[in-house]
Amino acid sequence: LPTYFTLPSGDKIPSVALGVWKAEPADVKGAVKAALEAGYRHIDEAWAYGNEAEVGEVIKASGIPRKDIWITSKLWNNHHAPEDVEGAIDESLSKLGTDYLDLYLIHWPVAFGKDGKLDVKLTEDPYPTWKKLEEMVEKGKVKNIGVANFNIRRMEELLAQPLKIKPAVNQVELNYWNPQPELLKWAKEKGILLQAYSPLGSSDKVKETLELPEVKDVAKELGITPAQVIISWHIQRGTVVLPKSVTPSRVVENLKVTALPQAAFDRLEKAATSHEPIKVLDPSPHWGVDLWDVKL
Ligand code: A2P
DSSP: OOSEEEOTTSOEEESBOEEOTTOOHHHHHHHHHHHHHHTOOEEEOOGGGSOHHHHHHHHHHHTOOGGGSEEEEEEOGGGOSHHHHHHHHHHHHHHHTOSOBSEEEEOSSOOBOTTSSBOHHHHHOOHHHHHHHHHHHHHTSBSOEEEESOOHHHHHHHHTSOOSSOOOEEEEEOSSSOOOHHHHHHHHHHTOEEEEESTTOHHHHHHHHHTOHHHHHHHHHHTOOHHHHHHHHHHHHTOEEOOBOOOHHHHHHHHOOOOOOHHHHHHHHHHHHSSOOOOSOOOHHHHTSOSSSOOO
């Protein structure tokens, strides 16, 4: 399996990252330390995760040269106003203890105003926000830029703008329950890399995922664990994969990926894509906006 994917900038992004969403500040340090020791060189962060300072501390203490670690962070929904973008990046840089990010993403295709209410204009049209991100690349504060949680329609609308830099990635929920084959195919055609968050099914559905007969059979056949089967499947589909764990033994386990025989890969892909898709995560009801389909 590829250990990295190459972005349009020429930068090589490692195919497995440690995901740290929902990792409590108290747990995250141990997880990042275990990850760096196990050989992870890619940490997927976000301002909204509330643990950038802890992660930055551990990276610094590891002594690993900055250039050897890939750090991603994300712009939160209440920082989309162009005049707020640079400040948000500076805050992440300062917490992470670095002077550049390898990748910076618009976290959701939804913008909130200062009053905490939906900013319809900036939600419908993220181009002003994007232009500011392009400027941040020119300034050297971020090396690559992309989006997260954009569906095909939202991506197409952004791509229709006179972009100087195209989104290098789209980070979305991808797992057995919500494998998004159309988006994956579309993104490959456009040369946009997908990154799989909640790849094991997130907290709610991990157990169920790891007990699926197809997954257990392949694990047994190859002498690997069910989590390793799923993580390997994601990379073989052509996506970066971001498994989250704060358990050191699992952190180590999740980096040991292996190419699946074609028949095993096909069996998993067929099983994942032939049931009704289920979104494991969807903040739409909470935010009072349909993030996926409805035009505002
Ligand atoms: P924990 O962090 O307590 O180790 P996802 O990456 O899909 O969001 O899933 C994260 C969830 O899966 C967390 O609850 C994490 O638990 C659990 N998890 C991560 N890796 C493994 C693994 N190798 N085996 C079993 N559970 C795992």
